[in-house]
Amino acid sequence: MDPLLTGEQAVLGAVLLDPRQLGGLDWLEPRDFYRPGHQSLFAALRKLRDEDHPALGTEGTVPVAWLTDTLAEAGQQVRGLTASYLHTLVAACPRPAHAPLYGRMVLEGSIHRTVAEHADRLLAVAREDAGQHEVRGTAAQADVLTGVLDDLAKRWGTRPLATAPRTPSLPVAGQPPAAAQAEDEQFLLSLLVHQNGAIGEVFDWLRPQDFAHPGHGQLYRCLGALHHRGEPIDPVTTLWEVQRRGLLAKGTITEEQLAPVLRDGAAGSAEWLGEQLLRSSLTRTAAGAAQQIAAHADDRRLAPGQLIGHALHALGPLDEVRARWRTATSPPAPPPAGADQAARVQAALARSPTLPGTPASPPPNHAPLPPSGPRQVHEHTSSHRSPV
Template sequence: MNPLLKAEQAVLGAVLIDPDQLAHLDWLAAVHFYRPVHQALFAALRKLRSDGHPATGAEGPVPLSWVTDAVDEAGLHVRGLTAVYAHALISACPRPAHAPVYGRMVLEGAIHRTVAQHAARLHQVARADALQGKVEGALHSADVLIGVLTDLARRWGTEPRPVAPTTAPAAGPAVPPPVRANQVAEDERFLLAVLTEQPKAMAEVVDWLRSGDFTDPAHGQLYRCLGALQHRGEPIDRITLLWEAQRRGLLADGTLSGEQLTSLGDDVIPGSAEWLGERVMRSSLTRTAAASARAVQALAEDEALGPGRLINYALHALGPLDEVRARWQTAKGGPAPKAPVTPAAGGPPPARVQAARARSTPHPAPSPPARTGPAPAPASARSPSRGHP
């Protein structure tokens, strides 16, 4: 038994029985239904209502023309819909007055599907950008996903804000396609070689490049060693880099080997540290975008998550991408990064939010018992504490 399918049938049956229920479903759209035949029928019912069908607002029994006209209108856009199925939908509705609750179930399923679809799109585009050495597609897809999350939050009646989940989503980190892996590792080695032989080049990348941007953890550790030497004002060359790595225990635990350090001199080529650093940042950005997308997908596939938590957890999962993106914009000298997601003005009316949530009005909290003793003195009138002027 599929609860979402039952909910779609119930909400349509409720509207076929009582056309006035559409007035309580203004926040629900045809695209929120999963089955195309249900989308077409709900859109047809909406159209009949906007055209002023005699069944809407009329007293007494609902005329049969309400059902037949809806079937005829929906039949213009989808095949296979008959009056028999419309009457089956009527039978599938337990209580027409519960239409807002059924609609909330439909919207909840649509939110999960929509988030999963856009996250999958971001993952695909990020991997394609990684193959081509680009970032524009991934950044655009991330913007679209954030916009979708914000819109869905407003429809559900909640505030979109990043919230860390109680348990991490079960999604491993995404990696760039194997076709580019060798090229990325080569860029990282060349960058480290340039920074080792040209210590002043550290100033070109230190403000926006981080050790986590390197695909190879060993390369990231070498970059941290270079940054530590530069921060302390120590001279930088292959010997001092080896010394710093030894002090950090990287040679003892096998993270690095002496051959890796001494071979940096063999990779020295004339080049710009800034240019190489940007190439490393491109790989980091697409890799982070793919990992964030997989985390959002894992959240969307968790049916136990309510829409509000799903949206806020998804925004939190996109946080690492926002951080890398801000540093990428700094590297490119572009405009300041966008402000965090905030709820847009002019959200849905309170009545629509209440219908979407289908929640009962909470009982007012009991007022605290009145004090029988004298009222406490205001804070401004209290004597200063001992030891303070």
């Protein structure tokens, strides 16, 4: 027995038995029904209601015309509907007055189904973008999914707030990194180790979790720690930091993986390589989020509000990667207005000689010294406060 099918049949049977029940189902749409025949029947019932069908003004026994007209209208949209099936719908409704509750069951199934469909689309687009080294389609589909979740929350009557599951979601088994991906990560790490100052090009927006290989991510964390402490980065200091963190002892990274990074010098643009790595991280994160959302949608124990909250929570890591992608690929911000003019004025004043006997001009925003009397000496202490 399918509960969703039973709920769809019950709400349709309730309206066939009592047309006035449509007044409490304005929030339900034909697209919320799973079966095409049920979609057509509900659309036909709403159309007859909007056209003021005579059955709406009757009390007691519903006229046969309500059933025959509904069947004729729905038959124009889908084939296979018979009068006997309408009797099946009527028999499936135990209480016509419970139509709003049956409708909530239909809407709940529709929300689970809609979330699953859009999660599958995000997964497909992310995998396609990963193969084409693109991110625009993934970002657009993620925005579509976020908008759908917001709309579903409004329909269900809840706020679209990200909520973490009570039990942590099991990690999604992703595909192992390709050999080319591992080589690109190794090349970038080697460049960061051997090229002085290269890590400064990527440190603000590249994170250890962007590396597909966990060992490479931990090695990048070591380089970031050296850079954060202001210590030099070279093969010796990198090996020492790896040893201090016990990465070799734990097996996080092997000597075979570490040796090429420390031994082989590399030349290139760390910024460009980092952007390629971040692009792969974005599509990989989107695919993982889509799989988690699909798993939540398949869990029928979750109420629609919980499902929407968990789905928004799963999109959180993707939003964070997208923010860093915008930082990495956006052009540098222009200097504030007037900054160049002020710099030129200060440079001109610095080059201008001060004539003998001419008092120097006070610096900007500096309070003038108070006049000193003939018999008084004032101690004046000036303080400068930086703008907050």
